[in-house]
Amino acid sequence: xxxxxxxxxxxxxxxxxxxxxxxxxxxxxxxxxxxxxxxxxxxxxxxxxxxxxxxxxxxxxxxxxxxxxxxxxxxxxxxxxxxxxxxxxxxxxxxxxxxxxxxxxxxxxxxxxxxxxxxxxxxxxxxxxxxxxxxxxxxxxxxxxxxxxxxxxxxxxxxxxxxxxxxxxxxxxxxxxxxxxxxxxxxxxxxxxxxxxxxxxxxxxxxxxxxxxxxxxxxxxxxxxxxxxxxxxxxxxxxxxxxxxxxxxxxxxxxxxxxxxxxxxxxxxxxxxxxxxxxxxxxxxxxxxxxxxxxxxxxxxxxxxxxxxxxxxxxxxxxxxxxxxxxxxxxxxxxxxxxxxxxxxxxxxxxxxxxxxxxxxxxxxxxxxxxxxxxxxxxxxxxxxxxxxxxxxxxxxxxxxxxxxxxxxxxx
Numbered sequence: 455x456x457x458x459x460x461x462x463x464x465x466x467x468x469x470x471x472x473x474x475x476x477x478x479x480x481x482x483x484x485x486x487x488x489x490x491x492x493x494x495x496x497x498x499x500x501x502x503x504x505x506x507x508x509x510x511x512x513x514x515x516x517x518x519x520x521x522x523x524x525x526x527x528x529x530x531x532x533x534x535x536x537x538x539x540x541x542x543x544x545x546x547x548x549x550x551x552x553x554x555x556x557x558x559x560x561x562x563x564x565x566x567x568x569x570x571x572x573x574x575x576x577x578x579x580x581x582x583x584x585x586x587x588x589x590x591x592x593x594x595x596x597x598x599x600x601x602x603x604x605x606x607x608x609x610x611x612x613x614x615x616x617x618x619x620x621x622x623x624x625x626x627x628x629x630x631x632x633x634x635x636x637x638x639x640x641x642x643x644x645x646x647x648x649x650x651x652x653x654x655x656x657x658x659x660x661x662x663x664x665x666x667x668x669x670x671x672x673x674x675x676x677x678x679x680x681x682x683x684x685x686x687x688x689x690x691x692x693x694x695x696x697x698x699x700x701x702x703x704x705x706x707x708x709x710x711x712x713x714x715x716x717x718x719x720x721x722x723x724x725x726x727x728x729x730x731x732x733x734x735x736x737x738x739x740x741x742x743x744x745x746x747x748x749x750x751x752x753x754x755x756x757x758x759x760x761x762x763x764x765x766x767x768x769x770x771x772x773x774x775x776x777x778x779x780x781x782x783x784x785x786x787x788x789x790x791x792x793x794x795x796x797x798x799x800x801x802x803x804x805x806x807x808x809x810x811x812x813x814x815x816x817x818x819x820x821x822x823x824x825x826x827x828x829x830x831x832x833x834x835x836x837x838x839x840x841x842x843x844x845x846x847x848x849x850x851x852x853x854x855x856x857x858x859x860x861x862x863x864x865x866x
Contacts, residue, residue, distance in 0.1 A: 536791070536804055537864045538819040541837065544858040545580040548573070550846045551856050552660065553602030553616070554784075554829045554839060558609050562839070563631075564858065565616065567598035567846065572614070572641060574633060575858065585631060586641030592621045597653060600624075600660030605698065606668055613698075616644070617660045617672060624651035624658050626672060626700060647700025648712070652677035652690035657720040657737075661784065666730045669703040670696045671714065673721030673734060680757035683717050691718045691756060693734060693748060707751030717754040717768065723785035725792065731810060733792050735782035736771075743780040744771035745792060747810050772812050773805050779818075784829035788838060789865045795827035795840065797848075802827060802840065806865075824859065825849050838863055 544562070553565040560577030563585065570591035574583045591599050597619030605613035614629050630642035651659075657675030665671050676683045676691035683691025686708060695703045695714040702712040723735030732748040742761025746754055746769065755768035762770045775782075781798035794803040794816075801821040806813040820827075820840075828843035838861040844851045 535865075536789075536806075536817055536819075538802065538804075539862050540820075541860045541862050543580070543854075544839065544860050545575045545582055546854040546857040547582070548841075548845070548856040548858070550598070551841050551843060551858070552598070552600050552828060553662075554831050554841055554858070555602045555604045555614070556831065556833055556839070557604070560834070561633075562858065563602055563604075563614065564841070565599045565602050567600060568593040570599045570618070572599070572602070572616070574640070583633075583640075584638045585633070586629075586638055588616060588618060588627070588629070588641065588644060590620055590644065591618045593619070595655030595658075597624070597655070597658050600658065601662040601672075603662045603664055603670065606664050614641075615647075615662055615670060617662045619653055619658055623649055623653045624660070624674070625649040626651075626662065626670070626696070628698075628700075648672075648689075648694075648696060650689060652679065652682055652688065654678040659721050661722050661724050663724045665695075665732065666726055667703075668698075670698060670700075671724055671732070672696065673718070673724055675720035676718070676756070680719070683719065683756045684753075684758070686711065686713060686716060689713075691720075692716050693718065693721055693724070693732075705750075714750055715748050715752045715754060717752075717756050717758075719756040719760075722783040723794065725785045725787045727787045727792075727807065729809075733772075733785060733787065735785045735794055737781055738774075738777050740777065742771070742774040743777050743782050745773040745782070745785070745794060745805055746771050772807070772810070773816055775799070775803070775816070783827070783843075784831065784841070786830045786832045786838060788832045788836070789863055791865070793830050793838060793863070795830040797826045797828065797843065800825050800827065802830065802861075804863075824857070825852070825855070833860070837861055 550567040551564050552567045555563040562575040564573050570588045572585045574585045588599055599618050601617040603615040605611050612631050614631050616627050626648045627644035627646050629644050632640050651674050654677035656678045659674035661673040663671055672694040674692050682688040692713050693715045694712040695706055696712050697703050720737040721734050725733050734746050734748050736744040738760050752769045761774045779799045780796045782794045783797050784795045786793045792805045802819045804817045824842050825844040826849040829841035831839045833839050840859045842856045844855040
């Protein structure tokens with residue numbers, strides 16, 4: 455039975471929502487935000503902190519012999535003061551950017567969801583070079599060219615991994631990148647590593663990342679069919695763990711399966727802390743968005759529960775927000791905290807952590823300054839890279855959108 459993750463219940467009533475995001479069942483499913491200017495000081499909402507009480511569940515849970523109990527927070531004391539400032543704009547003029555990868559030497563790769571292009575952004579001047587257009591991508595709704603990840607041996611094998619939508623499924627492909635070739639033809643033909651991930655107009659997941667163990671992790675969505683999340687034979691509503699060739703990684707909790715965890719609605723953020731713990735963000739339905747600490751074989755409850763439930767057999771979130779305040783997409787770990795890019799919430803959240811628990815209430819930064827925020831990533835110099843997404847059809851684009859911003863962050 456999976457471990458019970460301590461839950462920090464954050465109920466934030468911050469007034470009316472900005473722009474639709476990918477969390478509500480009513481109307482279009484919002485998953486994005488808007489951008490401009492710099493923000494420095496945090497506005498710290500008053501949290502409600504509770505420790506869930508376990509109760510019986512009829513849902514069987516997979517065995518996780520390696521899991522350990524995580525203690526609940528001792529108090530709701532405020533986290534250490536933190537600050538965020540925008541150092542500058544790395545590049546602008548992007549159209550519905552989604553995935554981001556930092557190349558050796560500091561250049562960036564960024565995917566555009568609807569155009570299916572991968573752009574290379576040179577570190578020296580922030581210009582844009584079209585590396586190429588990925589063939590076979592079908593855009594529409596929340597589908598298209600989504601997450602990017604670099605091979606752990608990119609310096610020698612020059613391989614880029616991408617998560618994309620076709621007319622019938624979502625899939626993970628591998629491409630070679632040769633920056634010495636002319637603009638537009640720097641990508642090799644894609645090799646399909648995994649196909650058959652459920653596809654729909656909404657809830658396609660799409661974030662991929664290599665973990666410290668060298669395996670590729672992928673966050674998928676339930677493709678608007680909530681029954682898939684609890685079906686172990688489906689790739690929808692899961693976090694997957696794969697070898698570099700797309701086969702189930704050794705040591706996965708369900709033999710012969712790529713499934714690492716289940717019971718997810720729509721996972722779009724994956725990040726590891728220095729101790730190798732995996733954190734994931736998840737869009738809620740009507741009430742709670744989640745930040746989860748992921749354990750192998752863990753069942754995170756969707757669609758039986760949303761947010762903190764205290765139900766035996768399910769793992770509660772470490773932090774949660776009302777859907778109008780978050781709609782969390784990309785996440786990054788930096789400076790002792792998980793940083794969460796919020797689409798509908800149009801802000802950057804900081805969740806300080808101590809081991810596998812929240813060390814205090816989440817703090818918000820840049821609220822409304824840059825609109826919908828799709829991706830946040832840690833760079834090698836200690837800064838954060840933040841990708842806006844106001845051109846995805848749900849935001850209100852401003853001149854120059856969309857952008858990649860460089861942030862300086864400090865825990866005080």
